[in-house]
Amino acid sequence: MTDTEVGMYLGINYNGMHDSSVCLVGTDGIVRYAVSEERLSRVKQDGRFPNRALASIDLRQIRAIGVPYLAASGPAVPSNEVFRDVMAPLPGYQVGEFPAVWRDRLTALGRPLEFFDHHDMHAFSAYVLAGYPEAIVLTCDNGAYTCPVTAAVFHVRAGATERLAAAAYGELDTLASLYSDVTALLGFTPCKHEGKVTGLAAHGISRPDCRREVWRVHRQMRTEHPRAYGWIGFCDEDVPPFYEPNLHQIAQYRRQLPYTDADIARAAQDVLEEKVVTIARWIKQQCGADLPLLLSGGVFANVKVNLEIARLGFRAVFVCPPMGDEGLSIGAARAVFDRYEGGTRGRNSVPSRQRPRRDTVALGPDPCSDASTALEEIGLVYHRLGRSAASRALSDALVSGQLLAVVRGRQEFGPRALGLRSVLAGAGDVTLNDRLNAKLRRTDFMPFAPILRAERFADVFDLDAVPTDVEDCARFMTICLPVQSWVAEKCPAVVHVDGTARPQVLRREDDPFLHDVLGKYEESTGLPMLVNTSFNIHDEPMVSSAADAVAAFLLAELDLLLLDDCLVRLAENSQAKNLARLLRRQDGAVAKARHAALNRSFGRQIFEGPGRFNDYAPSTADSSAPATRTAPAATPA
DSSP: OOOOOTTEEEEEEOOSSSOOEEEEEOTTSOEEEEEEHHHHHOOTTOOSOOHHHHHTSOGGGEEEEEESSOSSOOSOOOOOHHHHHHSOBOTTOOOOOOOHHHHHHHHTTOSOEEEOOHHHHHHHHHHHHHOOSEEEEEEEOSOOTTOSEEEEEEEEETTEEEEEEEEETTTBOOSHHHHHHHHHHTTSOTTTOHHHHHHHHTTSOOOHHHHHHHHHHHHHHHHSSSOSEEEESTTOSSSOOEEEEOHHHHHHHHTTOOSOHHHHHHHHHHHHHHHHHHHHHHHHHHHOSSSOEEEESGGGGOHHHHHHHHTTOOSBEEEOSSOSGGGHHHHHHHHHHHHHHTTHHHHHTSOSSOOOOGGGTOOSOOTTTTHHHHHHHHTOOOEEOOHHHHHHHHHHHHHTTOOEEEEOSSOOSSSOOOSSEEEEEETTOTTHHHHHHHHTTOOOSSOOEEEEEGGGHHHHBOGGGOOSBOHHHHHTTOOOEEBOTTHHHHOGGGOOTTSEEOOEEEOTTTOHHHHHHHHHHHHHHSOOEEEEEESSOTTSOOOOSHHHHHHHHHHHTOSEEEETTEEEEGGGOHHHHHHHHHHOOSHHHHHHHHHHHHHHHHHHHHHHOTTOOSTTSOOTTOTTSOOOOOOOOOOOO
């Protein structure tokens, strides 16, 4: 990023595990820039120190740095009764401390450091982006180093964050842990693929016996040793950190559950909804419904949970668009600004109430501003178009059933693609989900999200069924909503089996170009929405640069790519397409299979003894096993 102001404030999320990010707040308290390390390193959820993100800013312009973790854990926090009623006891666990290298890396930046509580910053991030002068915030995640709580309720207003209730780490187990365990049980990666479980849950049957058994196995997984999974590469600067379940151990737990994967997913979803809704109902009883309720923390990536909260009837619900730990850098940057500016300027910089715009999260770099040069260097044929011609070209392509990618302007910050790094398609094709998932190498169980103009919101969704203002959730694709009866028949690609969809509602002032594309598409087809999904191949971050966009475009063999104002047609670039096919290898699948086999082998040896490299190898306790060879004695010097 260029043209930074002298005296800006920097927030850094770095926990040595996942979702490293940076955020800049200007001298007026307004968020100017935010980017996750993954977008620049091309490693999904990269949790290493954000060196690449930091290289995109000028540290000489930074007055101070906010860190969304305490430097050391403080005194224990008592748990409120509402959390004790819904969370399982897990006594004896101590709040973790970061290793010295964590502090050393931050100190080496050479700027004053200010440390803040992790959940305070989840709450503050939501507050900064929501635009309300006052709100209640519910935070919930899987815990963090140096943080004494894993869920909390806050009253937030300009210059003040007051914790009203909390769930103490070391007394109560986290709500998020159930979903993480079930993610592992179903063969997915915890802290990464929970969205697959949410999608799969709608295909399952709600069964009380399955709920009981899933909860029993979950508690067994949380209390037995050794643990079934944990972080590999924690605070490692060479190996991007990742969760690694012990596949052999996970298989033993899975055998205890004689239910389909879909029913197990449904059980986890039902339990999570029930417990979080109980907390939200308590908030309404204790705090009333006059203030908006903001939601922040990884649990609220679950769009179905967010819907069930909205059904309770609050003035408004707003989910922090970067609800996970990547969003913490926003809260930390703003908090250090407030600390240094004494609060007065901070209060004045928060509007009385101005609905957040799409550019609320269009905070990242714009590496595609010179798209034509990039395309010429790569050697692709392209057409440079004005806005009107481009919107017509995209609309015509969509009407004809083509798949297209758009890469325009500053990239989104957070997990959702909102038309700046998106793949668009017609919503009326019943085969689209299978077709597009295959191209993007995905295995999701949830249909793609629809994008529609704000003036068609009530025509498409049954808003009477949700007695809460959820428009700002819909603007950032953070909630699912029940659709009107006609939508499933006309637009099957965006409706889940439970009759819901996860919308992005677009106002003209948010994005005049995409608004025009939607209008032209509806004029031609009568359908008021398109499919919008993130532009990335499975398990890769959303595209960032022009090179990322071209690589993903060719690999997925989409029909069109709009890169800034340049339109690329795959049919006009057959040589590049054929070259991409030629260079495509299956080595990745082989490496993945070998890694899984190695994981099972080590897991088997942990539980069944050395030498059990595979299912057919005899254990050391087997009398038919070859005798163990003894190393010869050392010869005296």
